[in-house]
Amino acid sequence: MLWQTTLQAVTLRRTNMKYTTTLESIRQHRAPDWYHDCKLGIFITWGLFSVPGWAASREEPPRLILERGFDAYFRENPYAEWYLNTLKFEDGPTRAYHDRIFGAGLAYEDFQPIFEAESRKWNPAEWSDLFRKAGAGYVVLTAKHADGYLLWPSTVGNLKRPGYFSKRDLVGELAAAVRAQNIRMGIYYSGGMDWSLNPERIDAFHKIYSTIVQAPEHVAYANAHWRELIDRYRPSVMWGDIMYPAAANIPELFAYYYNSVPDGAINDRFGTEFSIPLRPGMNPPGVHYDFLTPEYSSFDDIQEEKWEACRGIGASFGYNRDDDETSYMSAAAVIRMFVDIVSKNGNLLLNVGPRADGSIHRLQQDCLLGLGAWLEINGEAIRGTRPWVRAATTTADGIGVRFTQKRDTLYAILLDRPKVPEVRISNVTAVPGSPVRLLGVEGNLEWSQNGGALAVRFPSNLPEQAAYAVRLTPITTRQTSARSST
Structure with missing residues (x-):
């Protein structure tokens, strides 16, 4: 029952x-x-x-408060x-x-x-x-x-x-x-x-x-x-x-x-x-x-x-x-x-x-x-990842990059479309001979280590996206974060 x-x-x-x-x-x-x-x-x-589905302002709250104060906000x-x-x-x-x-x-x-x-x-x-x-x-x-x-x-x-x-x-x-x-x-x-x-x-x-x-x-x-x-x-x-x-x-x-x-x-x-x-x-x-x-x-x-x-x-x-x-x-x-x-x-x-x-x-x-x-x-x-040892860097041409990681994999996610074929991501070191992939694109990417920057050649037929995720496997030991548990 x-x-x-x-x-x-x-x-x-x-x-x-x-x-x-x-x-x-x-x-x-x-x-x-x-x-x-x-x-x-x-x-x-x-x-x-x-x-009623209506509000007087369409300014996001932090900006409205900063510009006009709490009196206007309420x-x-x-x-x-x-x-x-x-x-x-x-x-x-x-x-x-x-x-x-x-x-x-x-x-x-x-x-x-x-x-x-x-x-x-x-x-x-x-x-x-x-x-x-x-x-x-x-x-x-x-x-x-x-x-x-x-x-x-x-x-x-x-x-x-x-x-x-x-x-x-x-x-x-x-x-x-x-x-x-x-x-x-x-x-x-x-x-x-x-x-x-x-x-x-x-x-x-x-x-x-x-x-x-x-x-x-x-x-x-x-x-x-x-x-x-x-x-x-x-x-x-x-x-x-x-x-x-x-x-x-x-x-x-x-x-x-x-x-x-x-x-x-x-x-x-x-x-x-x-x-x-x-x-x-x-x-x-x-x-x-x-x-x-x-x-x-x-x-x-x-x-x-x-x-x-x-x-x-x-x-x-x-x-x-x-x-x-x-x-x-x-x-x-x-x-x-x-x-x-x-x-x-x-x-x-x-x-x-x-x-x-x-x-x-x-x-x-x-x-x-x-x-x-x-x-x-x-x-x-994104899913199942944890933060890396740092959150962000930039490419040589000024595009923002954000990092995530899994147990043996690092993801460098570009926040815009690359402006040049070869993208240099600072503060990243790849393991010699390891594959570098762009999610959503078949095959490995050509890459080289240029000092403290990873130089990756992107395909010419790059699909239109808001952000591009590059996968590096494995991560070098010294760059693996203790936060990785996945």
Whole structure:
């Protein structure tokens, strides 16, 4: 019987618990190999905000903040998923847009029946097929964003707004669809910020943290949601956002997750104490994490800690109907960014923002498909790799090069089309007589060692690509990094 099978599974988990409810215990957990290996995830930001699908700015957040400050950032937020907060600026552009399109009498929560009617058109198999073609190893869906609306039919009702959840199990259906494509399912949940429980307008940097809901009943509410998500969907990634209530027992929650999903991974946004981030795009560190999550940001060099760059194809995570060719990244730009991230021990969590009916903008699809087509040829230089002894160098004619490696193989990835037939890659020494190959091209390349540079002759019929991966086997012993474990 089903209930007996479930009971046996729960009993088995309890008798084989590896992690206890202490920081010392959960800090033994590390990012799993699958997470290191797959490199690419797809973020999906979808919810009631997808109905209006609009943001005042199309400037990426770091640039907008740098040029105009936090006042402009909150008032003209480029994140369409923050529509409810920007709507609270009575004289702001979002309020003007809302009143003109929907009328002043329509409240944000009135988008719920519209979203639920539209989302009935959604076909999760179309998403999973697109993400497979993009080469993704995992997806992360916003099960609850800061507006408090749930994308699954929870048994834990909203503390102030009954029925504030999708009647269709969007989380569960996506999980089934992506797993059918051998893609892992991850879940995003806004744990500290919930505007359905605390409607105070965020119009200053410190309010991101001062508005976090700290009431005891919210601690129980957020914990109950996470336990339900873990029990029901077994997410491979537990992706929290904007801190967590200070009174929560984080080690207990994480131990529950790790004992349920031993090869799961947790991000760094479960902090409970406010602190100023050390760099733009970073978050106050959580009490424990498997990976860092710079947002619309990156690192300059290889990081010892595993990390994941998260960003949209445009300046927003949620769908912004004003995005077009001028604001969406091209596949070529994403590929070059992706290679740079991987060379520095990072993953890329690239976001798509669907419309309310689940359809994805053609330009977002084109970007994903272009990335996937490149990975079909060059994925060997990305998946399963680790950083080398250095992340980057340049060719003699100024083209950027990024390095990745496997146990006995080095990949030098050129971030542009070579301008000359013979490409000189500085700071690389090949083993005499070893083959040098260009991925996607038959046969070995002619090469010679020119001091500290490797001179490689590229074919004249070079295919048009955003980046070119050169494979060297084997790597000289003195150039093999201790990071190589694949």
